[in-house]
Amino acid sequence: MTVASDPAFVPGKSGGGAKDTSRWNRKVQIAFGSAMVTLLIVGGISYRAMMVSYESAQWVRHTHEVLDTLKDMLVGMSSIESAIRGFALTGNEDYLISYRANLLNIAEAQTAIRTLTQDNPSQQVQIPELEKLAAQKIERSEVVIGLRRTGGMAAAENAFRNGIGRQLMNGFQATVGNMQSEERRLLALRDVDAARSFDEAKIILIIGTFLGLSIAAAAGWSMQRDLNKRRVADEHLAQLEGRYRGLLEAAPDAMVVVNAAGDIVLLNVQAEKQFGYSRDELLGQKVKNIIPEGFAERLVADGTRTKADALDQRIGTGIELSGRRKDGSRFPIEIMLSPLESPDSGILVTAAIRNISVRKAADEHLAQMEGRYRGLLEAAPDAMVVVDTAGAIVLLNVQAEKQFGYSRDELLGQQVKNIIPEGFAERLVADALRSTEDALAQKIGTGIELSGRRKNGSEFPIEIMLSPLQSADGLLVTAAIRDISVRKQADEHLLLKMDELNRSNEELGQFAYIASHDLQEPLRMVASYTQLLSRRYKGKLDADADDFIGYAVDGANRMQRLIQDLLTYSRVGTKGINLTDISSEKALQHALVNLQGAIGESAAVVTHDPLPDVMADEIQLTQLFQNLVGNGIKYHSNDSPRVHISVARQGAKKWLFSVKDNGLGIDSQYFERIFGMFQRLHKREEFAGTGIGLAICKKIVERHGGHISVESQPGQGSTFRFALTGSE
């Protein structure tokens, strides 16, 4: 079966084509019918004319027969007259032979004439007269014959002379003449009839033949024209069909055309591919083989519907069914049916079949994702609310219900403004300058602190985190809403504590000031006046007095150093640190200037590497160098003190400073202790000191984010190390 030869596949205009065909057929029928009828009529008329003609001829012949018979009778009668006269004159019996023969002839003629004129009553009426006259004549003749034989010639002559014979003969002749003229009249009539019939038949034959030929010619011309038209239409159809096939093959979906019986009558290559059959394997097969359910049922009318209705009702888009491949595997399909009327095959159905495995899988994936999303939503520790760009709540989790005190149904579809009065809805709506997406992109983010409102009207601080969500319904926004009441409280608590701490630090600072000013005042008095005492009265009182004054002066001096060191220490801790890009070498130079006296006294030698620029507080770094170098000089051994400051890279950013001396050295057990407050390793008489110097160093290094350490052995000198961040 090839498609091109199948007239069923007339796309689109198939209904019109069927109508054309039936009209054409009717035309042919009418043309031939009328031609035949015409010929029939002509034939009938001709036949009738022939019959009439034949009848007329019969009648003419009949009339002639009658006339002949009448003539025979007349001749017979005349012969009888002659024979009788001859016999009467001669008495010759030979005349009687002729007489007797003629008697028979007349009898026959009489019988014939009776038969022949049965159809004509007017002639029949005359026959008895004729027969009577004939009988009288014959009777008279017999009388004459008898008279001759008995009376001889004279008697016979007498018989003649009375004229009866003559009269009878005349009467007979007259009657025959009547009948002959009647027959001749009939003959004339019948001739006219026959001629007229013949003429009529001739005319009808001519006209009928002409008519028949005309109709046949007209029909032939018309049919020829129709055939031409039809050929053009057929060509057009073939073209359309070609296009339709092209369309069918070009369709991205599998296409199958099925008739009302559920047989596949056409398919495209995609259908072959999709179902794994070759074309020949599918053509003429039941569509149930490839679509087991739901398709064939649609083609069949049930008790309440016609096929067309069933189709109308059931045809449509997106019917999801299952397809079966040749190998038996199944796959989800979506079919779209559309009816196709064909003149000879009835209703056909075109089915576009789409393999929706991928879409199905995607749908399932989506459903799964949605399920997961819901799960995630519910599992979230925060209240979650999904809002559309109109500000309506489209989804929420149980935490949201709890947190705002509403039930789910009370919130779904409601405006988010009901639970977050300010700051959220505004973020969803585009203004004149921005699209919604832009507005969101700009405004979405973490940690937007707003206020939430519960069902009971109470408000609580929240932090929301917005993230956009592209969905099939448009842009949605997921808001994670965290109740930050507790955190807020904690924050407040922290702030309070910070305040307290700041205040206590301030107080500490105040203490430093008090130490520097108010404590120093009385100290200065004690120191000044004990010194004044010593200056003015030393050697003028007894030895004890001099001792006492000496201790007082010493105590006052130590107290002054202690206060100075404490002040320095507290300033390092309480004053803000001012980290700037400074030269560490310059800081060292400042320290050395401050140590000028000590260096000079002990003839110390302080050397250093070229020192780098660092991020540090200049005053504090100076203090640091001053204390470390000062210690190196102060705790010297018998050798004259030598201090060297070196530096090395530590990592990419740091500088490691080392301050190495050749002093007494420290036992490792004290490495930690020496950095504590008031920690001293020597007696007062050996070395003066408050035990605060290294604590200040530690504090300074720590304030710079570093760590100070010492490496030493008694008698081997000490090396103090600390790291600073290099300048950028």
Added chain:
Amino acid sequence: MTRHVLLIEDNPGDVRLMQEAFRGADPAIELHVARDGLEAVAFLKREGSYAAAPRPDLIFLDLGLPKIDGREVLAGIKEDDSLKAIPTIILTASDAQEDIAKGYQLQANCYLSKPVQLEAFDSLMRGVVDFWLVKAKLPQHR
């Protein structure tokens, strides 16, 4: 010619130390003492019992004063056209940066910390007197 020095100081110990320091100095220098801000203002404006007070050639001013703070006294001196030319030296126990800066902002002529050691104090006073009352040229007044 007698030089008048006004010491504005509430602490008697400091007053005495100052007096001790000036004892061995030029006898032509007369040390006057105001014990609080009010007295200082009265002395400078010759009010009340200070009607006959001399115009000082040099003022030593402590910052921590009862009644009227030393800074206010300094501000008053430097706002008064008849007094602003008098060299006014802040002499205080504090060496706080805030105080130093504030002192100079108020147009103190000099800021000195009181040394704890007696010897240092004595030598500082000798230096100051030598500089301001001997070496420095000051405007003449009637």
